[in-house]
Amino acid sequence: MRKVLAADLGATNLRAALIGEGGDVLELRRSSTPRQGVVDAIVRLVEDMADRVSSMGLASVGPMDIRRGVLLNPPNLNEHGEIEVVGRLRDRLGIDVVLLNDAVAGAIGEWTYGAGKGLRDVVYLTFSTGLGAGVIIDGRPLLGRRGNAHEVGHLVVDYRGRIRCGCGGIGHWEAYCSGSGLPKLASLVAHEHPELRGHLGRAIESGALPDAPSIFRAAREGDPLALEVVREFSAITAAGIASVASAYDPELVILGGPVYLQNRDLLDGLLGEYLPEYSLDGPPALAPAVLGDLSPLMGAAAAALSPALAGSAAQTQ
Ligand SMILES: [Zn+2]
Known part of the structure; x- marks a missing residue:
C-alpha cells in the first residue's frame, strides 16, 4: 500500500500523520505551533517517518504562493516575512512536498474522504x-x-x-x-x-x-x-x-x-x-x-497522493 505524509500547520496546532492511500490514518501526531521555526517543528514531528514515503502534503495558514512554495508574512503565525517551506522541507526530509492553503485542503479532504x-x-x-x-x-x-x-x-x-x-x-x-x-x-x-x-x-x-x-x-x-x-x-x-x-x-x-x-x-x-x-x-x-478537525490534514494527504489537486506539478520537482 502506498503511504504519504501529511501535515497541517495552523495558527495554534500543528498536526502530522502517516496516511495510507485509502485514507487510513496510520499514525497521528500533534503539537502546538511554535512561535518561531515552523519548518524545524514540522521536521521534528515527521522525520522518523520520512523514509517510509516519497511525498508529503502540507496544509498551512496563508497567505502563500504555491508556485514558489512560500508563506507570505502569515498574520496568524509569529514568524514574519516570507517563509520558504517547500524547498526547506524537501531538502531536510528528502521527499517531494506539496503546499496548499488549509481551507482548500479542508475542502479536498471532505471531497475525497468525507x-x-x-x-x-x-x-x-x-x-x-x-x-x-x-x-x-x-x-x-x-x-x-x-x-x-x-x-x-x-x-x-x-x-x-x-x-x-x-x-x-x-x-x-x-x-x-x-x-x-x-x-x-x-x-x-x-x-x-x-x-x-x-x-x-x-x-x-x-x-x-x-x-x-x-x-x-x-x-x-x-x-x-x-x-x-x-x-x-x-x-x-x-x-x-x-x-x-x-x-x-x-x-x-x-x-x-x-x-x-x-x-x-x-x-x-x-x-x-x-x-x-x-x-x-x-x-x-x-x-x-x-472528518472534524482532520479535514485539512486529509486534504493534504490527498494532494500528496495526487499533486495535480494542488495545482502546481512544479512544486514537487
Ligand atoms: Zn477582513
Missing part, C-alpha cells in the same frame, strides 16, 4: 479562529493565482461596518462570525441591546471580553444577551453562506471548524430558519464536516 465524496461541486467553510473556504467546482479544486482563492471571511456582510476586521476592512464576515470575531460581536450586541442584562451583559459592562466558548455556554444556560449574539451570528452566517452559494452554485455546502461543529445544537436550527431569506432559488444543502 461529506462531499462523489460530488462534483462542493464548498467547504471552516469557522475557527478565522473563517475560510475551499471550493471544488466541476470536480476540480479552485486555487487562484498563488493558491489564496476564496478569502470569503472578508466578504462584506455589514456594509455599515459596525465591526472592523483584523485585516483593517470594515463589515467583514470573519470579524463577526469566527472565534476571534465573536467577542467583538458580543460587545456590539451588548451595546445595541442594553436591555439584555444577564450574566454575560454584566461581564461585558465590567470590561471583560468573553471568548467564543463562554458565549455559547451562556446561550445554553439561557442568558438573553448570549442568545441574541447566537441569533445574530446565525443570521449573518446565513447571509454569508447564501452569497457564497450564489457565487459558486455548489451541490453541497460543508460546514466545519470548531466554532460551528461544537455548537451545532444552537446554530443548525437558526441557520435553517434564516438561509431561505437570503438565498437565490432555494437554500443550498448543508452538511457538517465528517
Whole structure:
C-alpha cells in the first residue's frame, strides 16, 4: 500500500500523520505551533517517518504562493516575512512536498474522504479562529493565482461596518462570525441591546471580553444577551453562506471548524430558519464536516497522493 505524509500547520496546532492511500490514518501526531521555526517543528514531528514515503502534503495558514512554495508574512503565525517551506522541507526530509492553503485542503479532504465524496461541486467553510473556504467546482479544486482563492471571511456582510476586521476592512464576515470575531460581536450586541442584562451583559459592562466558548455556554444556560449574539451570528452566517452559494452554485455546502461543529445544537436550527431569506432559488444543502478537525490534514494527504489537486506539478520537482 502506498503511504504519504501529511501535515497541517495552523495558527495554534500543528498536526502530522502517516496516511495510507485509502485514507487510513496510520499514525497521528500533534503539537502546538511554535512561535518561531515552523519548518524545524514540522521536521521534528515527521522525520522518523520520512523514509517510509516519497511525498508529503502540507496544509498551512496563508497567505502563500504555491508556485514558489512560500508563506507570505502569515498574520496568524509569529514568524514574519516570507517563509520558504517547500524547498526547506524537501531538502531536510528528502521527499517531494506539496503546499496548499488549509481551507482548500479542508475542502479536498471532505471531497475525497468525507461529506462531499462523489460530488462534483462542493464548498467547504471552516469557522475557527478565522473563517475560510475551499471550493471544488466541476470536480476540480479552485486555487487562484498563488493558491489564496476564496478569502470569503472578508466578504462584506455589514456594509455599515459596525465591526472592523483584523485585516483593517470594515463589515467583514470573519470579524463577526469566527472565534476571534465573536467577542467583538458580543460587545456590539451588548451595546445595541442594553436591555439584555444577564450574566454575560454584566461581564461585558465590567470590561471583560468573553471568548467564543463562554458565549455559547451562556446561550445554553439561557442568558438573553448570549442568545441574541447566537441569533445574530446565525443570521449573518446565513447571509454569508447564501452569497457564497450564489457565487459558486455548489451541490453541497460543508460546514466545519470548531466554532460551528461544537455548537451545532444552537446554530443548525437558526441557520435553517434564516438561509431561505437570503438565498437565490432555494437554500443550498448543508452538511457538517465528517472528518472534524482532520479535514485539512486529509486534504493534504490527498494532494500528496495526487499533486495535480494542488495545482502546481512544479512544486514537487
Ligand atoms: Zn477582513
